[in-house]
Amino acid sequence: MKSAYFSAASLRGLNRMGDVFVPAYDEFPSFSESGSIEMVDNMIAYLPDEDVTLLNIVLTLFSVMPVGFLKWLVRTMENSLDKVGTLPSLMRQLNMGLRGIIFGCYYSGRTGADYQGKNPLDIIGYHINRVED
Secondary structure: OOOOOOOHHHHHHHHHHHHHHOOOEOOEOOHHHHOHHHHHHHHHOOOOHHHHHHHHHHHHHHHHOOHHHHHHHHHHHHHOOOOOOHHHHHHHHHHHHHHHHHHHHHOOOOOOOOOOOOOHHHHHOOOOOOOOO
16 A cells, blocks of 8 residues: 555554554454555545654554554553653553544545455444435
8 A cells, every 4th residue: 555644664553553453353354454544644634744754753663663562552552541741641642643543544434445354334333324405
């Protein structure tokens, strides 16, 4: 997959972190299996350039870090919700930003071009019916 905003290493990092947040479970595909990363450009199209640059750096680091470290980082981000200070604040911001991108892509109702299984919205039985006046 090519992205207008992310490098190949950043996309690998996002897939790896996505699999920590959304591992395969029962009939649900993992984040990377679903191919929903293909929606990421739509998710971040309106981010300021500086935020995209910093996100590229962080995701590139995630692409080379051990999975155990990524799991520890997610636990640390989740445990920072009731703490005060600069570092917990940064952890909360990272948690919110990554969750927004990952879950937004995963539950967008779209999967990657190569994915053949059911999309997560079909699995949970969620369908939007738009009725126009």
